[in-house]
Amino acid sequence: MNIDLSGKTALVSGSTLGIGFAIAKGLADCGAAVVLNGRKQQAVDEAVAALKKGFPGAEVRGVAADLGTAQGCAALVRAEPSVDILVNNLGIYGPQDFFEIPDDEWTRFFDVNVLSGVRLSRAYLPSMLEKNWGRVIFISSESGLNIPADMIHYGFTKTANLSIARGLAKRMAGSGVTVNSVLPGPTMSEGVEAMLREAAERSGRSIEETGVAFVKENRSSSLLQRPATVEEVANMVVYTASPQASATTGAALRVDGGVVDSIA
Incomplete structure (x- = not known):
């Protein structure tokens, strides 16, 4: 299968390291212009340089913005007003006992893991609809189905990602815009x-x-x-962003290594 994303612009939130950077690499390798994002300018600059080094012919740029805030999301949208592929990858995690998680930590996880994707989807989906082509992908987690007892606040946000993606897929029904979730383990x-x-x-x-x-x-x-390796997760995301995945929408696509004990 030859995935060709030439002429498409892809934005990957939280993409200076880890799964996000691997996704950016996969998209660049398929010909997409890639917009990287992170909170710190130095990290963004280093990631842009690394991606350009790996793919010398790729169009790569970066925007430093804290997407855990409305102001950061607005700044990113001002810098990049239109994209064809949006990967809502940004997320934070960490084990913490339920009885020791204060309200402001619940709010922080919700702002970063959920509202960042809500705000960016709200900003970019209208132009995708106008073009009748677009891809929005939320990076959820198997923890959204198997809520970890030591990270309930994290699992809750990943379940929210699934709900939003499914609802947005219904909102985009009948168009050339697909919305899906990818669930790494x-x-x-x-x-x-x-x-x-x-x-x-x-x-x-x-x-x-x-x-x-x-x-x-x-x-x-x-x-x-x-x-899994970050590349194994990125492979699923790149396929989901491709023209070949045009009939896949409203789906929760697992790259969890079979952790979720379900036949569906």
Whole structure:
């Protein structure tokens, strides 16, 4: 399958590292002009330089903006008024006991993980409708279906992503604009590596071995029995953004390694 995104502009929120950067690489490799985003200008500049180095012919630019705020989303839209592909990837996570999570932390997770995608979708979908072509993809998580007891506030936001994407797909019904969710499972991103590093040092195992042990202990239903790579997740997103995925909309597409124990 030859995915050609030439002539399309793709925006990936939270894309200076991890899954977001891998998605940006995959989209650039298929010919899309790619807009990277992060909170800090230096991180954005470094990511843009790295992507241009990997794909010398690609059109790559970046916008530094804190999308956890209305002002940051507005600044991004002013800088990039129209895109063809929107990947709402931005997200924060971290284990914390329910009884120790204050109101402002619930609000912070909601603002970053949910409202950022709401605001950007609201800004970019009208122009997609005008062109009768567009792709909006929310990066949810298997944690949106299997709510983790130690990250209830995170799981709640990922369930919200699923609801919004399904509702927006209905709102776009009959058009050439699709809206979907992609649900990664445990994925070996830089953030997860950092989370596992202390355990790896204590055990004397490699990061990869520690990742496998983490999945077996904490996601025992995994059929893959290891973390996914960021590229494996990005592959699903790139396909979902492609012209070939024109009949896929309103879907929750799992890249969870079979963690969710469901036949549907």
